[in-house]
Structure formats: C-alpha cells, structure tokens
Amino acid sequence: MTLNDLLGCDVVTHDGRKLGSVIDVRLKTAGPAEPVQVLPFDALLVSRRSTGSLFGYERRREQGPALFAHFFRAIHREARLVPWSGVDQWTPGQTVTLKAGAAVTPALPEA
Amino acid sequence: MKRLLGVMLGILTAIGGFVDIGDLVTNAVVGSRFGVSLAWVVVVGVVGICVFAEMSGRVAAVSGRGTFDLVRERLGPRAGLLNLLASVAVTLLTFIAEIGGIALALELVSGVNYLLIVPFAAFALWLILWRVKFVAMENVFGLAGLALVVFAVAVWQLGPDWEQLLHHATHPVVPFGEGHPTYWYYAIALFGAAMTPYEVFFFSSGGVEEKWRRKDLIEARMNVFLGFPLGGTLSLAIMTCAALVMLPRGIEVTTLGQVGLPVAVALGKIGIAFALVGFVAATFGAACETGLAVGYSVAQFYGWQWGKYVSPARASRFHLLILVSTLLAVAVLLTTVDPIKVTEYSVVFSAVALPLTYFPILVVANDPDYMGPSVNGRLANTLGVVYFFILTVAALAALPLMLITKAGQ
Amino acid sequence: MSDSPDRVPRKATGEVSYDAALRLLDRQVIDSDGAFVCNVDDLEVDVSGTGPPRITALLTGPAALGPRTGGFIGRWMVATWRRLAPDQDPRPGRIDLHLIADIDSAIHLAVPRRRLAELADGDKGIDGFEQWARSVVIGRIPGARHDPE
C-alpha cells in the first residue's frame, strides 16, 4: 500500500453523501525533538477540487500574496479536516467511508 | 577589501553576463525597425528579471532548493512534468541559438563558414562544462562580455540628439510602415529576451551550488539590482546604435554582422574588435548557462545529483544530459537552419514559458515552511503580483501575435 | 548541509504534525555527505496491526513515480523501467524512515548513499540509472573522476 492509493480517493459519509476527495493526509510525530520512526495517520484533508492544493492556502492562514490566498481559498472553501478516527473503511484507490458522527471541521484554522 | 573586490567582480560579471544572443539580435532588429519606440519594454523586462531573480535567489539561499525542485513540489508530478517539458524545450531552443551565435561570431572573425565552426565550438563548450569550475566559467565570460560596452561608447560617439531620442523613447509611436500587431509582437520578443527563463534556473542553481546562506543574500541582491540594470543598459545601447545607423538607411537587421556595423561606423576597426570579443564571450557564456540549465532542470525534477562542484562521475546522469543536449544542438544547427531565426523564435517562446516557473517560485517565496522569516515582503509581493499579470498577458498574447504577424514580417 | 543554520529544521519549529503531500512527497533526499540521492516519489503505508495506518518508508524510482504521473507517460515510464531492470520482479527503491536524520526543505538521511543498497532490502531502484550512465558513458570519458578545475 502506498500513499498514492489514498490521495484522490472519494470521501463518502456513512449515509452516502460525497464530501470530496482526499487531497492530503496529516501525519502525527512522536514530538518535535523525537526522531522520525513511524508516522501514523492523524487526519484527512478533503476537498471537492484538487487544483492548487499543493500551495497550502486552504489550510494555512499566514501565507501571501493576499490575492492568491483569496483565489485558492475560494476554490477550496469547502475543504474539510476529518480525523482518521472518524474513518470507517478505506478501499485503496477508490473510496474512504466515514463513520456516523465523524468530526468534520473546516480545514482552514479560525483566524 | 577582498570582500569588496568579490562584490565588484560579481556585479561586473552580472553586467557582462546579462546580454546573450537573444538580446543582441532582438535589440538590434527592433532598433532597426522601430527606433527607440520599444525601449520602454527593455526597462519593464529588466525590472521583471530583477524581481524574479531576487526572489529565486532568496529562495535558493534560504531553502537550498533549485527552481525545479520547487516546481515539482508545488505542482505535483503530473503538471510538474508538463512544465518541465515546456521549459526544457525552450531552454534547448535557446541553447541551440547560443551555439549558433558562437559560430556566427567566429565566422565574422575568421571568414570561415559558420557550419564548419559549429562542431568545434560545441566541443569546446562541452569541454568547459566537463572540466571548468562554475565560478571560473562565470567570471571569464562575464568579464569578457563587458567588451560590449563598446556599443554604449558607439552611441556616444555617434552624437545623437539626446533630447529627441529621449522624446521618442518616452512618447512611443508605431513607426510608418509597421502595424500595431508587429509592434506588440516585437514588444513580447524584447520582453522574452530580457527575461529568458534559463537565467533564473542558472542563477538560483548557482546559488545552491555555491552554498549561499542568508548572509550572502546582500551580495546576490547587489549583483541583481546593479548588474542586471547595467546589463540592460547595454541592451538599450545596442538598440540605439541600430536606431541611429540602420533605421535611417532602411536596413532591417537580419544577421549578426549587421548588429555590429554601427560600431564600425562610430569607432572603426578597434570598435569592431571589441564588439567581436563581446559577441563571442556573450554567446559562449550564455551557451554554458543554458547547457547547464537543461541539466539542472531535469536533474532537480527527478532528484538526481547535479552540479559542477562534484566530479562528473558522481553526477553521471546530469553530465549525460549535457552531453546529449550538446549533440542535439549540433545536429539541429547542421540542418542549416538559420541561427538568427532560431534566436527570434527562442525569445518569443521564452515569454510563453515564463509564467510556468515564475508562479511556483512566487508561491514558495511566500511559504513560511521553506522561508521562515525571509518570506516576501509587501514590496516584493506587490511587484510579484503585478509581474505575474504582465507575464501572463505576454504569454497568452505571444502565439496569436506570432501567427497574425507571420513571426514579425 | 544538514548542519546549516539557515534552514528551518523541524526540531526548531516544534512541529508535531506533517501534511504528507505538502511536506514529504516530491522532496529532495540528501545523504549524510550532502549528496543528492533521489526524490520522494511515494510513501509506503503499513496497514497491519491495530491503530491507524502508518507511513514506514520513502519510495523512489519510476515504479513509484509512474502511477502518480498517470496517463500514457506514467505507464510508459513504468514499462520501460521494468524492461531495463535486472531483476525479475523489480520493486521501487525503499528508504526506511529510521534512516532519516532531519526534515527541513529537504529530507536528510543519517547514512551515506552507498549504505542504502545494503540497508534497503532488495533495492536496485535508487541508483540503477546513475550506475548505468556512469559505466556506459560518463565513466569512460577521460577526466570523469577529477574534480572540476
């Protein structure tokens, strides 16, 4: 299994509603000073589009230029963060199905 | 004292290294057809290359990453690959034009047909890229390229009516007999010549090779902010020479020989001797830079070892790329395609390809993960966004204008 | 290069999480001598055991990059590489996460590149093309092993 089997997968809620597709995976480290041993999945970033998601505007507040930030945040205004604990099932290369009551929050932190 | 000398040397090589075959040809062609009515484009182009080079130099120094490392990281492998193919194609076209330019310059020196010179010039070039250190290469060709100052002396010697010249430059009108599409087509060509993408790949990769740190940024910025505008002045001098000597005689520049004739009018044989040294140095230097830029781009995209600070055996794929590009350039030139025509197309396609690398660099220069506290300030971002729009408009307009004007006929 | 004071090392920023596509994929991998090794073409995911899936290794080479490139070019990339690879069933180059010393704008390894082949099981993908280019063309040209003058 590789990360490519997860990126781009459709993300579907338990009642079959499509949230978007996986644009990134947040990984947890053991701590800032700890050596990198294994990196477990922490959360999924989900958006309806993939254009420009590698610029990071939809998940970070501080990055300019303002014009680009506005543009890409508008494209990804429905970008969501879903904790991996809320994932029910992952079919590699196809879909990720969420549990009922998974905590879906906006990807962009509050200002 | 030693540091000051280093800074001086850097600025001088930046001036001498600014002009390449694209600048020589395009500025002379434009001067002979449009006078100084397109001089403003050189100014816009020089400010643009300053903005772009400062940004990518800063990114290189702070993050230690070359341009195509970042292009792939920000665009992903698919869009990144298309970007790489387009950029490398344009850089290769420029590389071919530069080698052709060396051969044409040496033809003017020796009287030997340039096609016979091409293989020898290419071999000498490859040998330099194989053996000579980055800094030595840059300094020798940059300093010799300063011989092109002879064009500025020639303008002064021709004694133009400065007031009138300035008036024409600041109140541009399309000259009689030229259409508006042609005017704008050459505006884009001139812009592409001033802002050729390889300059930035080369500049930033050089920064990574020489292991720039934050403290080296001041020096790099001086090179950019003093060297490039002064180099741009040489471009303007070449244009003005053609405007003063060729335009009144109804001569449209189509060969490298014609580019130098105004210098002979103003300064005679000694002037031509300087101009020839300048032609050879400028094209040789730029051929080295474009050849390396091809290797840098592909190697950075795939994460291969690259650079001139290790022996060729430790960067085999990088050197294989350079070798293959050189052979390809020779093969193309030996089809007897006119190197001046190749040059004219290369500068226009440069303008088309520019936004592809400019945009990712602008984004990364704002990314705190890479840049920490050295992200773009307000000025860099304002200029950065303004130029993003200028570049995009120029890139989109270039090909339609090329078709409408039949490449500027 | 890993000791450079200018980069923004992970340890200094106190980051506790990474976005994999943004921070790890397509990054340059640099060995303990400062030589460029490869790019991160994909990441290995381990789904065994309880708990969430874990990234366990960096993957590199056409077999990893091809599927991510997709389309005709991606398939062609993998097919060509399969044909040229000396192994029967070649796998992508693999670098275990244990070998990573630090992550900043690049991924810095704790070992020199020549040890990678011994450490990674069955890896030929990291250095195949480089070795081919060296043995067939570049290494045969006089002066290939001299440092530039």
Added chain:
Amino acid sequence: MCAALVLAGCVSPAPDEASFSDKAAMTAGAAASEVSTVRLTTQLLLADRLQRNYGDVTISASEDALSSVSQTFSVVQPPDKTSDAVRTELEQLLGDAEDAVAAARIANRRDDHPAMRKAVHDLGKSATQLQAAEKKYG
C-alpha cells in the same frame, strides 16, 4: 511550435491584386535593406574602418538573402494584367540590385578602390529605386 515555424515560413500564392502588390512592396523593402547593407559595408571597407573578413561575411550574407528574396518573389503568381506590370518592373530592379551587389563583392575581394567607389554609387541608386518602389506598391 513546429506548426508555428512552418506557418511563418510559408509564402502563400497571392490570390488578388492588393495582396500581390503588398508582396511586391515587402520584397522591394527587403531587397533595399540588403542593398543598403552592402553599400554601408563597402563604404566602411573603403574608409578602412572594418575588418576584411567581417565585411566579406556580411556582404555574402546579404547577397544570399537578396537572391532568396528575389527568387521567392519570382514564383508568386501575378493575378491580373496590372500585376504583370508591377512584376516586370520589380524583377528589373531586383536584377539590377543583384548585379550591383555582385560587383561590390568582387571589388571588395580584390580591394579595388575605384571599383568599390563605383559600387557604392550603383548600390545607392539601386537602394533609392527599390525604396521608391516599396512606397509605390505599399
């Protein structure tokens, strides 16, 4: 890119009279440019202000360019009688120009100053006529 190169390099047959005289004007202009280049180069060589090799290469390049311009024009199909007149007149001028340039090349290679002075005069006349033709047809 290739398509653009091909398109730009094409010379289409002239379908009507206006486009034929446009082509004639362009041809006259391009020819005048080459003739003037040879004239300027010869003047510089006469005044010993230009290296011999440089002058030689420049003149040969202009001679080649002139003959290619003239050849390209000679194969354009004139659409009507008016165009025939334009064609005859311009062919005459192009022929004169090619003769003058060839004479200049020969004189320069021999370093024959009187012949070079005569060539400068002839080239000047040819350039003036071509420029007048360019204005007339354009």
